[in-house]
Amino acid sequence: MRSLLSILAFGIGLVAMNRAIVGLAPLPAAAGLRSKVEFAVEHADEYDVLFVGSSATMYGLRPEVFSRELERLGHPGVRAFNLGVGGMGSFEAAHVLRRVLEEAPANLAWVLYEEPLFDPLLWYPDVHNPRYVHWHDRRSTLDAIDALPLVAAPPGHKEEQYRDDWLGRHDWRLAVTREHLDLWLWRTSALGRGPEIFDDLLGRGPAALPSVEDLRLHHGWVDIGLDAQPGVQRAHERFLERRGEWAERLTHITTAEANAGPLEGGYDRASLESLLGDIRTAGAQPLLYVAPRGIASPQMASLSASGVAGEVLRFHLPERYPELNPIELRWDFSHLNAEGAAVWSRLFAREFARHLDATGGAALRR
Amino acid sequence: MLFVELRFLAFFGLVLAVSWALRRNRARKAWLLLASYAFYAAWDWRFLGLILLSTVVDGVAGRRIHAAGDEEAPRRAWLCVSLAVNLGILVTYKYFDFFAGSLNGLLTWLGVGSSLPVLNLVLPVGISFYTFQTLSYSLDIYRRQLAPARSALDLALFVAFFPQLVAGPIVLAKEFLPQLAERARWSSVDARAALVLFFVGFVKKSCFSDALSPYVDAVHLAPEAVTTAGAWLSAAAFAAQIYCDFSGYTDMAIACAALLGYTLPTNFRAPYLTRSVGSFWTHWHITLGRWFREYLYFPLGGNRRGPARSALNLFLVFLVSGLWHGAAWTFVLWGSIHGAFVALERTRPGHRLTRLPMVPALVYVNLVWMVSMVIFRAPDLDGATTLLGTMFTHLGPASDALPIPPWLGPCLVGAFAVHILWQRLQVSRRWAALPAPIFGLTMGVAVAVALPWVTANPAPYIYFAF
Secondary structure, eight states, X not given: OHHHHHHHHHHHHHHHHHHHHHHXXXXXXXXXXXXXXXXXXXXXXXXXXXXXXXXXXXXXXXHHHHHHHHHHTTOTTOOEEEOOOTTOOHHHHHHHHHHHHTTOOSSOOEEEEEOOOOOOOOOSSSOOSHHHHHTOOHHHHHHHHHHGGXXXXXXXXXXXXXXXXXXXXXXXXHHHHHHHHHHHHHHHHTTTXXXXXXXXXXXXXXXXXXXXXXXXHHTTOOOGGGOOOHHHHHHHHHHHHTTTHHHHHHHHHHHHHHTOOSOOTTSOHHHHHHHHHHHHHTTOEEEEEEOOOSSOOHHHHHHHHHTTTSOEEETTOTTTXXXXXXXXXXXXXXXXXXXXXXXXXXXXXXXXXXXXXHTTSOOSOO | OOTTSHHHHHHHHHHHHHHHHOOSHHHHHHHHHHHHHHHHHHHHGXXXXXXXXXXXXXXXXXXXXXXXXXXXXXXXXXXHHHHHHHHHHHIIIIIHHHHHHHHHHHHHHTTOOOOOOOOOOOOOTTHHHHHHHHHHHHXXXXXXXXXXXXXXXXXXXXXXXXXXXXXXXXXXXXXXXXXXXXXXOGGGOOHHHHHHHHHHHHIIIIIIIHHHHHHHHHHHHSGGGOOHHHHHHHHHXXXXXXXXXXXXXXXXXXXXXXXXXXXXXXXOSOGGGXXXXXXXXXXXXXXXXXXXXXXXXXXXXXXXXXXXXXHHHHHHHHHHHHHHHOSSHHHHHHHHHHHHHHHHHHSXXXXXXXXXXXXXXXXXXXXXXXXXXXXXXXXXXXXXXXXXXXXXHOOSOSSXXXXXXXXXXXXXXHHHHHHHHHHTSOHHHHHHTSOHHHHHHHHHHHHHHHGGGSOSSOOOOGGGGO
């Protein structure tokens, strides 16, 4: 009896303290994730439209330009927020969006969501990085594991690592599953996050950028030309050296998109439907788009054609949106500069307005 | 399989449950032997053969020595067989390349062309530990202090018992074999004390040692890049790291054995609070010191042949102890330094060092330890001299190329605080004595608080390399 009581008390102490500590764990500061999510959660009620996506969205969509263009098109007073975060994949983006939706944002009418590919692979060799850990809650972990059978092959650079399974098995999916479960365990137990939590409590953690003032001023958009991250500058220099390749990339997109077949069995429809369902449950409407990142997206072409997700705005198509192609609008192969961002934002507003009209005048504001 | 890994906890949970479920002592021992071999095979199954060879040779030799009765010649012959096989394995795998390389260097320096072969063999994990354990078996039988093991199973389990197989404590046959005679009873196990000990060991290793290790590794990788302050800080960090690493492992080993119903000897008793180098070595890696005292120092004559011979014997023991730690000149030098200090403290002028007031005595012991550990940790003598030069002559760079991690200070304080709290203030004993629900609750809270401080990639235990 005493042993049982002791075990019970152990469980209570462990869980209670663990929950308290996990609640204190800050989001990763890198790539604007922390400041943007915290701002979006805090100001969830202030926005009608939310852009969710990767760095292409973060640098490429200017909410104030988007809103002005919508006003010019007869939709005044729309408030949009750019929740794009550098390097954000679909499972991470879905997790981040759910955190915002949990706040039950009173005015959110539309979620404009960048290219949900739902890639469940963990590409970094060291999986225990904060960016992977933070989104591995129970639901996202299970979604990612469920999506693994849809993937044909592991990342080439991790094949050797997956071969070293300690049970001697050579099933790479099992190895990736273990990675996901490991990350879930890390998140659940706050494993390895002590220094980070302590620094945060003392207010001496890394500066979370963009600042609240910048977020308030630009509503989540980040001017890539002012981003001090070394990688951003390197990508720009590389682009300047090899700018001649840009035209080739556009040609490749046209060819690849022309050859896009029906939606392949490898696409994770379940995660997409779950995501769209969450958005609708929160009282908003979803609209998917492909960013002009200079790469083809045949899966989205197939998705668009199959009607699984309604219309998909495919801004990466060179023939359809030639105004996004001039090389002087680009910062690097994947990102638009500030001027390019203004052009895309206006274009996006026009396409969005058209979409509203085409869908029978769906409400732009709640 | 590290003690701090989740898979070890799963493995140990299974071993524990099955071992207590088995009613017959023989079945229980067979299960533990199987588990021990599986544990070792998780490192490298190929080297299981070496453990089996040691076990078979010592089993046969032990019986023959015992059976020879008063006939000295066969007794000696069989002891020589045991020594030759065990030390032969150790020398081949651990020392051959070192001696061959050193001899090649010497002959080349003398102008005599030489190219002795280098074997490049992988060092089997824990070889120095289990070799010394098995040697204690045949040596004790030879010295008539022990009867041969009752069964081959007992001997095999003594050699391979997994909690202490790869990094000690070095258990003597005469203290472990009697424990195998009868099935242990759960009622005699102090589970709470064992759980506290395991937890303390886990914290030392995962929260402190692993947090200190990246900085120490970086300093020794580029010793020319650190300032004088950085070099001293890394020396202090390594002193804290190796204590937390090794004593943390030992704590967990003793705790695992205790939960299985067996008692392993204490290996650490607050060594950094001792007041002389000689005393330090009776508080640090106690079981290795005990082994050398019983099987090397005493046979050399101990202190029975006068102060000079006693000092020489001590010096020789520490020289060998240095080599036991690793096949490199850094370890030989490290052992010699400690041997010299211990011998010095036995002389009349040196004896004053053992009479210092508390604070100067602590500074003296820890200074000797920290500085000598720079040599111990360095990959070679060049690396050691670079760092020692920086520490003592301000010859390093003006500013640190290697940033000092902000968590180094708290880790150092924490490592030494654990040292004092657990070993001097007996916090673990008081904790284990709390009423059951309060013990459970506080243990749960403590585990939850410790988990966030566990580092992402646990480093292998430092002593696994020996």
